Amino acid sequence: MLRHLRPTLVLLAALTLVTGLAYPLAMTGIAGALFPAQAQGSLVRNPDGTLVGSALIGQAFTSERYFHGRPSATVAPDPADASKTVAAPYNAANSGGANLGPTNPALIDRVKADVAALKAENPSDPVPQDLVTTSGSGLDPDVSPEAALFQVPRVARARGLSEDAVRALVAGQVQEPSLGVLGERRVNVLALNRALDAQGR
Known part of the structure; x- marks a missing residue:
């Protein structure tokens, strides 16, 4: 044997x-x-070496002065009760989607609230789908060019810039599909916000 x-x-x-x-x-x-x-994670640093994020993992930008990414459905353990979870946007340690079906009332209510908030911010344009839907990973660092352009009026107002100047900044950050065919046209939100800060206002 x-x-x-x-x-x-x-x-x-x-x-x-x-x-x-x-x-x-x-x-x-x-x-x-x-x-x-x-x-090493496609880390992004300021010229002084300060770490500001990753080109591959989104961040929760909440200030009116910055472009916002897609909603994130990632969670983390609840500090008050380890058997429960709490929302933790862009939590790279717990990548995943919400897994809520299209008829789930929680998803419907969240999307309706997001659409209403975005329409209040820019009533003249239709709300791009990726500003109210989460990605499968919850960590998507990019938005569509349409989603970035939708946010131009808010960012321009908050920064005291002309909308044309901010639109030109968005246009300069649009990335084409890889090899011309893989993926969609996209804008990296961190790169766009860094370019915005470089304007000095």
């Missing part, structure tokens, strides 16, 4: 070492060598 078990155990040990240790370490090393910034 040992004669039959030995090859199986040797194969298990070999595959565990190759696929569980050697391969992941090799890929991590290659990624770190070829793409050091991306391998």
Whole structure:
């Protein structure tokens, strides 16, 4: 019987070492060598070295002076009761969507409230879908160009800038689909807000 078990155990040990240790370490090393910034999380820093975020993970911008990203459905443990959770937008440790169906009253009420708030902010334009819907990860750092342009009047008012100047800033931040066909046109919210701050107002 040992004669039959030995090859199986040797194969298990070999595959565990190759696929569980050697391969992941090799890929991590290659990624770190070829793409050091991306391998470290695509971190974004100010010129003085201060960390301001990641190009891959959204942030909860709430000030009227900044463009806002998509709603986030991520949660965290409730400090008052560990058996419950509380909303924690863009919580990278707990990526996930709300999993609420289209007929769920909580989702319907939340979307209606968001639409009403956005219409009060800009009554002349239709509300872009991505400003009231969450992404599957809850961490999406991008919005559609339409969602960014919808927010131009609010940001321009809050900053004392002309709407045309803010629209031009948005246009300069639009990223085309990768390789021309992968994904959608998008605007990275952190990059846009950093460009806005660079205006000095």
